[in-house]
Amino acid sequence: MNAGNTFEVEVRGIRREAETVRSFELWPLGAESAESAESGEAYELPPFEPGAHLDVHVPGDLVRQYSLTNPHERHRYVIGVNRDPASRGGSIRMHDAVTVGSRLTVSAPRNHFPLNEAAVHSVLVAGGIGITPLLAMVRRLCELGRSWDLYYCARTESRAAFLRELRELADTCPDGALHCVFDGVPGTAPLDIRAVLAKHGAQADFYCCGPTPLMDAFTAALADVPPERVHLEYFKAPEISTPANSQAFTVTLARQQKSFVIEPDRSILHVLQEHGVAVMCSCREGVCGTCETAVLAGEPDHRDRVLSPEERAANRTMMICVSRCKGDALTLDI
Incomplete structure (x- = not known):
């Protein structure tokens, strides 16, 4: 295979x-x-x-x-x-x-949300179906004998998937703890992420996957935590306005020897597809990584939610569904 x-x-x-x-x-x-x-x-x-x-x-x-x-x-x-x-x-x-x-x-699996298995402690925050990648992480942390705290947010217990197994893992892993927050239940307050940070923030790695309001609260609370210790997986891209410095630029496809002008209101992906260039894509929001493309020349204006700060600085690849160009031209390995 x-x-x-x-x-x-x-x-x-x-x-x-x-x-x-x-x-x-x-x-x-x-x-x-x-x-x-x-x-x-x-x-x-x-x-x-x-x-x-x-x-x-x-x-x-x-x-x-x-x-x-x-x-x-x-x-x-x-x-x-x-x-x-x-x-x-x-x-x-x-x-x-x-x-x-x-x-x-x-497709074959791709991973833009890896677990740091060497972390001193892992703090995982899940919202709703955002539990799925974190369940895999908890299973692995238990296998390794690493310490973890999982904060699982859902409206009610009946809407919390995989809860029975998570409780069993917390019971059988000496250094694991499950904290459920069912904020749809009267009298239950939403998770206080700043309190979570105050409790675990000294050396822990932090992970979050869930709906946009939870992701926004998480990133705001952890704004001063070193970025290498903060790991995010988005369902969809947050709503952002188009930056004022968006401008037209030229994209050259090195292998196909074709060039196209990308206007401010069009994405690279849209233009390529309009001209019959076959490109793998899915979310069209910069969160899934399907359209990741190698950059041969030029400086991308990264607007995705997939690449790490180090990967962005390296400028080796870009997500052509949302990212643009900081200059006049890009050359892509297509």
Whole structure:
């Protein structure tokens, strides 16, 4: 199986994990059981580390990203999907159109939200379905015998996915602790992230995945924490206005020997697609990493939520769905 390409998997299990959340077990085609999958290399899926996600081609010609919950298993992938009526339709189709036996096309895993396994202590903050990558991290931290605190925010207990397993992990891991905040329950206040920082801030690494209000509160509270200790995974890009310095620039595709002008109101991705250039993409908001493209010349104006400060400074790649150019021209490896 080539990890560099998309490939088909079969849905072998669907389970209700919470009021609006289901987990989906994705198995390699031809594997008859966990034992047969693990015993034959032909049935091994590409490996991944905690924090990784897949591109899933959802019925209806949609591509969506879902975090993986089961690190170090090679015979299956397990994802959690929240049925969100306010979404762009991917989660609804996963719930309503995908059944046991369905075949789905997926990508090899990608990880822009890695776990620092050497951290002195890990503090994880999850909001709703943002628990999925953090569940994988908790499983790995328990396996390593590392200390952790997980703050799990949900409206009610019935909407908190994977809660039974998380409680079992907290009970069996000597250095792990689960803190549930069900702020839809009368009398329960939202999580005080500044208090969390005051309690754990000396040497801990901090992780957050959840809806925009939680992410905004988290980043504001941790503004003075060294960036290498703050790790974020966004569902969608925060609403921001277009910077006043946006200007037209030229993009040259080195391998195709083509050049295009990118006007201030158009993205690189839009222009390339309008001219028939095939580019992998999904979120179009700079949060999934699907359209990451190598930069050969020029200085990108990075506007994504994927690359680290170090990766941005290196200017080796950019997300062409949202990022632009600080000068007059860019050359991309396309």
